Amino acid sequence: MTTAREREAIQHDFQTKMNEDELLNCMRCGFCLPACPTYIESGMQEKYSPRGRIALMKAVKDGLIEPDEEVERSLDLCLGCRACEPVCPSGVKYGELLEDARDIINQNKKHSLPVRMLRKGVLDGLFPHQNRMINVSSLLGMYQRSGLSKVARKIGFMELFPESMATMEKVLPSVPKRKEMKHRLRHFEPDIVKKATVAFFTGCLMDTMFLETNQSTITLLQKVGCEVVVPEGQLCCGALHGHSGEKEKAKQMAKQNIEAFEQVQADYIITNAGGCGAFLIGYDHLLKDEPEWADRAKSFVSKLKDISAILVDLDFHHQHLRLPDQIVTYQDSCHLRNVMRTFDEPRTLLKAIGGVTFKEMEGADRCCGSAGIYNIVEPDMSMQILDHKMEHVKETKAATIVTANPGCLLQMKLGIEREGLTGRIRAVHIVDLLLEALN
Template sequence: MNCTRCGFCLPSCPTYIQTGGNEASSPRGRIALMKAVADGKKEPDEEVEAQLNECLGCRACEPACPSGVNYGHILEQARAVIQEHKRYSVPVRVLRKTVFQWLFLDRRRMETVHRMRWMYEKTPVQKLMQKSGAFRLLPGEAALMERIMPEAAPPKQALRPPVLAVRQQQPLKKVVFFDGCLMSTMFTETNQNTLYLLEKSGCEVVVPDTQQCCGALHAHAGEADGAKKLAKTNIEAFEQIEADFIVTNAGGCGAGLKEYPFLLKEEPEWCERAKVFSEKVGDISTLLAELELPPMKLDAELVTYQPSCHLENVMKEKGNVEALLRRIEGVTYAAMPDKEQCCGSAGIYNLVQPRMAMKILDKKMADVRHVQASVIVTSNPGCLLQMKAGIEREGLADSVKAVHIVDLAAEALKQAESGVTT
C-alpha cells in the first residue's frame, strides 16, 4: 500500500531496463500484480509467477524508493504463497526436495557432495564429460558454469577450522565467523584467507561448529519453513558465544542473516533473539575498514569493483571494499559505470533464468571493457562466478581476472610481508 507508483524505482531495475521498459517487469508493476492477487482481482496464474521469477531480487529499488517500500519482503512473501499452492511435476518436486530439504539443511551433506566433486575432478570422468559435449545437453548456461567453477580443494583442506580458529593474546576484537556452506566447500581458499586477514588485523576468531546454511536460497525460492529452521539453528549456535561482531565474507549470506528478524516476525521469542543476532552481523570489508591492516602491496593493476547487491541494498554497507582497494599500494581503482546494477547472478538466477541473466551480464561486461580494468573485484561468491562467466563469454581470460576482495587483500598483504611482487 505504500507504493505511490511514482516510478523512481524504474531506472534502478535491471529487468525493466532489459525488457525495454515493460511495466510488468518493474518493481512497481510486480507490486501491482501482487496487490491484484491479494485483492482477489487476479488469479495467481502463470503470468504472475513468471514475473516474480523474472525478478532478480537485487533490491536496488529499495534505496531508490522515497516511500520506503520494502520490496524484498513483499517478494519473498509472495513467492512463499505461490509455493504453498504450486503443483510441480515429479522431476521438479524431487529436485526441489533434494536441494532444499536434504542438501542445504545439513552441512555434512554439503561436505559429502564436495568430496564427490573433488573425486570427479581428480579422475578422468571430468575430462571425458567435457570432451563428450554432455554438458551442452543441459539447460541454460550449465556448460559455461561448469567451466568456470573453482577447482575443488582437497577434502582435508575443506574441513571446518577448530572452534577457536584464531587465538590472540590481546585481541582488538573477538569475532565469530559465519563460514557459509558454499564458501566453506566451493571457496575454501577464500575462507582461509578470511581467517588470515582477521588474524593480521588483531582479531580473535571463533567458528561455531553447529552453524548451518544461512537459508537465503530457501527464502528467495519461497521455501519459508526451511529458511526458518536454518535461522533458528544459526541463532542458537551463535548466541552461545560472546563476541563483538559476526563476520561474513559473502554479501548474500550476510543479507540472509540480517533478515532473520523479518523471517521470524510471527514468533515473538525468536524474533527478539534474531534482532540481537542480526545487529552484530557485518561484512568483513566493514570490519577491516574499522581496523588497521598492515601495509598491502601488489604489482601495478587497474582494478574495478562489482558490488554485491545484497551487501549494499540490504546490509547497507557501502564504500568499504573501495576503501580497502585504495589502501593497496600498486592498485589503481576505476569505478565501473552503473556499478550499482546487478550482474545477473542473484543466487541461482543465472541457472533458472539464463536468458535474462546473460543479457544483464553482457551489459556488465561492456562496462568492464569501458574501464579497461585487468581485475574485477567482487564481494560475493555468486557475483564472482558470474563475472568469471562474463570473462569467459567475452574471450578475455588472457587479460582480465575476477577475484574476491578477501583473496586480493590477502595476496597483497602476503606480498608486502615477503617484499616480493609477481
C-alpha cells in the first residue's frame, strides 16, 4: 500500500515525466478494446483496457485522481502484449506509456523487504550477469539429471507451490551441462557461398535453458550462407527490467549490448526470441535523451532482424524440407508480431515444409498469457487466458504447436500438460522444427 507521500511523489513525476502528447494522442475510439486480452477476460471492464489505462494515466497527470492501489492494479494486470498498437488508428505508443508509468510508480514506492530482496536478487544480482545465469541454470540441470525432480514430485514437495508453477516444473527443457553453456564457439563459417555477416543476439535464458535452440539457429544461418559471429560482452536485453519499472538498469544493459555489437561489422543483428527482439528494437527510444547514445542506438536498431525474416529473405523456404504428415499451427509471439511486425515470415516457412498441413489457429495473434514473468506474478489471469488459448489449439487438431519465443513455448507446453494432451500434442520453437525438417 502506498503512503500519502509516495502518492504525492508519483503524481509529481506523472506531471513532469509522462508524455502529454502521447496521452492526448489517444482518441478514445475503442479500436483497442477487442484486441486487449485483459479487457475481454475481465468481463470488459474499461479500467483493464488500453483506453482505460491511458485515461487513468492522464487523470493522474492532471491531478483528477490519486495514483492509488486501483490505478496500480490496472497497470499491473496489463500483459504488455501491445496488441493495441497495430489496431490503433492514431498510432498511440502504448507500450512506452506503460513502461514510463510503471517506472515512475516503482521509483517512488517503497516495496516490502521480501519484495525488495527478490527484486535486487533477480534484477540486479542475476539477469545482468550471464555467468551467474549459467551457474543457476546448471544447478537446475543437476536437479533434473540427478533424479531429484522425480523425487520432489513423488513426495508431494511440488504441491507446496502454486499449481501453475508446479506444472511448469514438469515442462522445463532439459538444461545442458555447465561446460556446454560456458565454453562455446564465437565464430561460424557459412556452409555455402557467403551472403551476409550476422551478429547473433543469444539472450540470457535462450543461451542457457534453450541453448539447443540457439545452436539450431546458428546452424540454419550457416545453411543459408551467413557468417555468424556471437559477440562477447553481450548480456540480457533488459526487457524484464524495462517492464518491471527499472528503466535505468535497462539503459545500462542496453549500452553494454550496443558496445558489444559495435565490435562486429555485421550486416544484421539476429534474434530468435520475440520478447528480446521487441525490447532491443526499442533501444532508440530508451536512449533517445542521451546524446552520446541516441545515434548509436538507432544504428543498432536498424540492423535488427528476426531469424524467420532473414531465413525468408535468403530463400530457406525453397530448400527441401520434409516432416511426417501432420497438422501444424502457429502461436504468434505478441512482441514479434505487434512490435517487430513479423508475422507472415514464420507462416511462409511452415507452409513450405512437405508433409505439413498448416492450420491457422483462431486468435493466434492473441497473447498466450506468458508475458515474461506474468504467469508467475498474475497466475489467475494467465491461466484463464491460457485455458481459452488451448480451446482454440484443440479446434485445429494440430499435432504440433510452433512458437517463436521461449516464454510462449513454455506456456504452450504448460497448456498441453494442463489439458492432459502430453504425448498427443507437442510445442516446439520454429527454428528447431525447421532444422528437423531440413535433416
